Amino acid sequence: GAGVSQSPRYKVAKRGQDVALRCDPISGHVSLFWYQQALGQGPEFLTYFQNEAQLDKSGLPSDRFFAERPEGSVSTLKIQRTQQEDSAVYLCASSPQGPGSNQPQHFGDGTRLSIL
Amino acid sequence: DQQVKQNSPSLSVQEGRISILNCDYTNSMFDYFLWYKKxxxxxxxxxxxxxxxxxxxxDGRFTVFxxxxxxxxxLHIVPSQPGDSAVYFCAALSSGTYKYIFGTGTRLKVLA
Incomplete structure (x- = not known):
């Protein structure tokens, strides 16, 4: 498809387990973003990649969260030793160019993560 | 510290009437604003x-002021249609940066 693809759509894990969430951005898009969306809230910035470089990870809640985009296309968000407060929808977005080009982002449908 | 605020969690409007969704921001460095529908x-x-x-x-039925x-x-939607029923988020950005700040959303319900 032509859009941003995220997998899995739903993930249930037990507290303490590690999870990996995948994002396939639109082909050729330079910028890739991860957001966390809690119930009733707007998307909250987690991290930003320009191609393969992670330029900002200031939004990652703790050192249990790790993101990578090794070849500048697919990205993975990994959460180690999950906690109940990690339960949220994780959204990935991409945009064609880097900062300074003022353009809308294209979002995937998200991964709903539930930690039991 | 909510830099982008949508103070109305929900809004109901009759089909064919105008829907007005509001958004306030505090950071004067924001200079690009977007509306998303979810x-x-x-x-x-x-x-x-x-x-x-x-x-x-x-843009068509949608106007942002x-x-x-x-x-x-x-965001003004005229005329409102049942298919417009969704959650609307405003977002703000400072040019040259990449960190979009989102509001908490307003749930619009258009009644047929």
Whole structure:
């Protein structure tokens, strides 16, 4: 498809387990973003990649969260030793160019993560 | 510290009437604003944007107004249709940066 693809759509894990969430951005898009969306809230910035470089990870809640985009296309968000407060929808977005080009982002449908 | 605020969690409007969704921001460095629409179990989809050099941008039934002095923007939908029922998020950006700040959303319900 032509859009941003995220997998899995739903993930249930037990507290303490590690999870990996995948994002396939639109082909050729330079910028890739991860957001966390809690119930009733707007998307909250987690991290930003320009191609393969992670330029900002200031939004990652703790050192249990790790993101990578090794070849500048697919990205993975990994959460180690999950906690109940990690339960949220994780959204990935991409945009064609880097900062300074003022353009809308294209979002995937998200991964709903539930930690039991 | 909510830099982008949508103070109305929900709004109901009759089909055919105007829907007005509001958004306030506090950071004067924001100069690019966007509205996204979100259906359940889907990601947000881009609707319309406005740069701070303008005070109005129109696209079909959707118009965004920006009042820089009041740090306020609004989205007008005329006429409203049942398919417009969704959660609407406003977002703001400082040019040259990449960190979009989102509001908490307003759930619009258009009644047939």
């Amino acid at each position: 259906y359940p179990a889907e990601g947000p989809t881009f609707l319309i944007s406005i740069s701070s050099i303008k005070d109005k941008n129109e 920006l009042n820089k002095s009041a740090k306020h923007l609004s």
